[in-house]
Amino acid sequence: MLVEHYDGTEFLQASALTIEQFSKLVAMIYEGPLEVIPWGSALESIRTLLGANYVTLILRPPSIDRAGLMVHASEQGGAVLPGEASYNNYYYALDPFVDLPEHRMSTIDELLGDNVWRSSEIYQQFYNVYDVGYLMGADLCTNDGGECRLRISRSHQSVNFSAVDKALCGALLPHLKRAVCLHSKFDVVESERALYATAVDRMQVGMVILDETGSITKTNITANEILAVKDGVCRKNNRLEVAYAVENRKLQALIRYALADRVTNTPGVVQAMSVTQPSGKAKLGLLIRKIAFNEWSEDNARRPACAVFIRDPDRKAQASDEVVRKLFDLTPTEASLALTLANGSTLEECADELGISKNTARAHLRAVFSKTGVTRQATLVRVLLNSVISLG
Secondary structure (H helix, E strand, C coil): CCCCCCCCHHHHHHCCCCHHHHHHHHHHHHHHHHCCCCCHHHHHHHHHHHCCCEEEEEEECCECCECCEEEEEECCCCCCCCCHHHHHHCHHHHCCCCCCCCCCCEEHHHHHCHHHHHHCHHHHHHHCCCCCCEEEEEEEECCCCCEEEEEEEECCCCCCCCHHHHHHHHHHHHHHHHHHHHHHHHHHHHHHHHHHHHHHHHCCEEEEEECCCCCEEEECHHHHHHHHHCCCEEEECCEEEECCHHHHHHHHHHHHHHHHCCCCCCCCCCEEEEECCCCCCCCEEEEEEECCCCCCCCCCCCCCCEEEEEECCCCCCCCCHHHHHHHHCCCHHHHHHHHHHHCCCCHHHHHHHHCCCHHHHHHHHHHHHHHHCCCCHHHHHHHHHCCCHHHC
């Protein structure tokens, strides 16, 4: 296991790397989580420097219930190697080159002996086919319990890895471990962000993010649809504006107030206003909320500083019939009737939309009342709108 004070210094001295080479590789490793293919640049640089035919970072080792997640650099190029699928499906279970020391690179002949390695089933059926003649690697365990593996190979026409080769990678291992930990944290944050964004979209709430200059930096799907119509509110010169001058002055004042208040860590006052749609449709509702500076936030004019939420009362939240059925144990027709009522239709309109008689609709409504525990149509609508149906 990697002890806390280990930083790779002892390996750097034996790696034959110049300070410039080492600094460049370390920079690539820490920039790796931000690349489209994580660590693609760093792995390719390591491959070239070592004369390897493959360099693989296994971010998630394969198991019986899920495929592995691997990033590669190879002579052939490409994000997926020809043998990756067969390794994920079968050969991983035969691989003896696992549970390696974390703080240094090991070669497979050190672990097994060259004769045992070359006569093994996985070598004969897999590694030999893809010209893996020499193999070295290390396993990295993150502080949150994750495990990843670094594997580097050379072809049969090459030579085995030397002590200098192993020292070169050993100097990089602690930095790779830290970068993997950062990638894991980024991944969790992005997953949470995507979950929240999906929930807001399903509720048909537009969200516009402004930087500290008031320029739009990000919008969600619903906001894009509302702004594209240009009925009351629109994007102009990358700023948020509303149609009528009096209302626009009010909006700009509220945005300036929120931006001026962002430097404090207090929740702040949430601002709200209605916006007239020239088409004559119901007014839009706007809510303006500051995004407070974190205590350690850097000075960046493009950082999110203010959020504007837009609600169009004519846009119905995306509710699933299946979620309503499961939530209240309704039949398909009962669920459709309940959702249609929640969207503002009368019982007669519901009957027409569902293609049933008014008497049949009443019978279904009585069943819905019984299953939801309410006795009035207005109460039913309130129960539905306050439930989790729009999140499904």
